[in-house]
Amino acid sequence: MAYTTTYKAPGDTVDHTPSAAVSAGDMVVIGDRVAHAPKDIAANALGQLVVRGVVTCPKATGTGEAIADGKIVYWDATNEQATETASTHKMLGKTVGAAGDDDSTVDVNLSEMAS
DSSP states (O other), rough: OOOOOOOOOOEEEEEESSOOOBBBEEEEEETEEEESSSOBTTTOOEEEOOSSSEEEEEEEOTTTTOOOOOOOEEETTTTTTSSSOOOHHHHHHEESSSSSSSSSEEEEEEOSOOO
16 A cells, blocks of 8 residues: 655745754754744744745855855855855755845845755
8 A cells, every 4th residue: 555645734934943042033054954033932942944935144245255146055054144155054045136245145045955
């Protein structure tokens, strides 16, 4: 007999219980997933994180720091910013619109897809 799947949710958010408090606007890394906290979540309390949609993320500024529209970007958890450098960073999504060298933020469409 074949296993029957069960639809659970649209998948725009995931439940998460952080071991440390999370502030609204934080990006949270869980395994290979990067998610956005739309609200504060107390330590050891169940909350929801956004895993799909467009969020404005900080990025580095200066010469050579522009990011073109539609580029895959990664979350640099150490510097708490989006970057085009994969390295050991987790995939964040694709940019929505370009961000120039002097722009301190970039809009990113969060993605659950592997790069």
